[in-house]
Amino acid sequence: MLRRSQRTSRRLPRRAAIGRRSFTSTLRALEMLADAGAQVSVHVVDLDSGEPVLSGDDHVTMPIAGLGVVPLLIEVAAGFESGSLDPLEIIERNSVDPVSSSGLWRHLRAPALPLSDLAVLAATAGDPIAVNALLQRVGHERVRERSDALGLVSTALLDRFRDKRGPDDAPQVAVGSAREISGLFSALVNSAVVDAAVSAQVSEWLSLNQDLSLVAASTGLDPFAHDHDAHGLLFINKTGRDRGVRAESGVLAGPRSGVAYTLIVCFDDLSITHRLRAHDAFRVLGVELMEYTH
Template sequence: MVPSSASGSESPSGAPAARRRGARGGRRIPRRAAAGRRSFASSLRRLEEVAQSGAQVSVHVVELDSGRVVLSGDDHVPLPIAGLGLVPVLVETAAGFASRVLDPLQIIERPDEPVAGSGLWRHLRVPALPLVDLAVLAAAAGDPNAANALLDAVGHERVQARMVALGMPRSAVLDLFRDVRGPDDAPHVAVGTTREFARLFAALVDSRTMDAAVSAQVAEWLSLNQDLGLVASATGLDPFAHDDDAHGLLFINKTGRDRGVRAEAGVLAGPRAGVAYALTICFDDLSISHRLRAHDAFRVLGTDLMEYTH
């Protein structure tokens, strides 16, 4: 891919008002940021270093109001994204609630052999929860058992059809979360492109994902996300209470973490600008230093995004 910075399209009229209603293979990377604005020079240097170490890097940053792409690189390449793939599942869940195809209070039993890797549900005494509470657990804590229950409730086929309808044909939710992936299992939970996921988040805050009610519900769930350790670490927000920031910072995000995979997409809006962003880095997790190199690239991008929007 030839790295590019573009401008010009996909700005719906009345987007700021809608946003206020809705949210309360290659290894080359981008070399140009938006002209006339604060640059992403630090991010470019750090992403270049990560790419030169052998990692796959994909990034996409787009302005919310203008639709102008201010930073991009390999943003068309589907890469493993781990738990970031939960976002389309949440969209389909909210759509099911809105259409009454799904009952938010339907009680779901915890599996007898829950996924042990992360999450809270397996530590709770309660053996069953309603679907709507599982959506909260999945969005806020990345709970794999809650995510699996949601995916079972809505169905893989409906999620994939929804992703295509949302303009995400190159992304896919492939499988449930598992402790161990066997030869008959999909190699990853989900794959996705940063272009499609950044634009999905832009559509969420502009109330263009399905309708305003569905967009607002998904944005509300995502505003509870407690993983602010990557791009979001630059915001200074409280991981446990950041949906109503005292300084007027609009922020929602979702991360994905797996061995050798770090992914994040979200929306950050401040007084100067609002952006939707997505960054995925797939790296050889051979040591702590390899992992920290990838994490640092996310944090540098977060700092540049804060400077761009404030």
């Protein structure tokens, strides 16, 4: 498992907006994780000013698991918009190597689905077979080219989902830096990713995400219906989970302000206590993001 490097063995760097909350509880929770041996990276940027209001080791490239699917979704949406991909093209499930560790499609009776439905499954449930089907159809090369065009240097989708990773496989599904991914989410809601239509499509898919158990647990949103909140809360997010890896990035906008955020934690998953301590840090960040935006 990843631990803090020599360079990051000091306490977590801190920076907070003057005149606003300083995210002291979040910093305390993250420093406790870092002192316990976890590797932590966080970046929160104000959508109005473009200035970071919280950052710590946000340039470090770390495993991000399913959060790395976002560049793939962007390439799929761009293909739909340009006409190079047909949203109704049918993909057979048995044309993709099975993944039995998680996902919804493996439980469905439908043996085939259109690309547009696979994108929804990938965004809302992180379905590994749907992701692998999209990646197989689009190809790694196009995703890499799209990432380069977006200016992503530290963020990459390295491999498909697998039940087991062998010595010849990439060690992680995806890697990324908190600073880059927060910038990508900020660009999405500002219609600056490829074009307005592609940004809107990807944002719509991400607004349907049903994993609200980490940062989003503090929003009080309905996991199954939160794209049109009665209180005017704008929220999109994507999470990533693997053994000893938790990551979340999103956009939260309330009546006072809006932010794009990313938190990545790599920890020794030795017990449920270790895991819950990591999850608690995400929820503390969620509480302070709600206070910042409301």
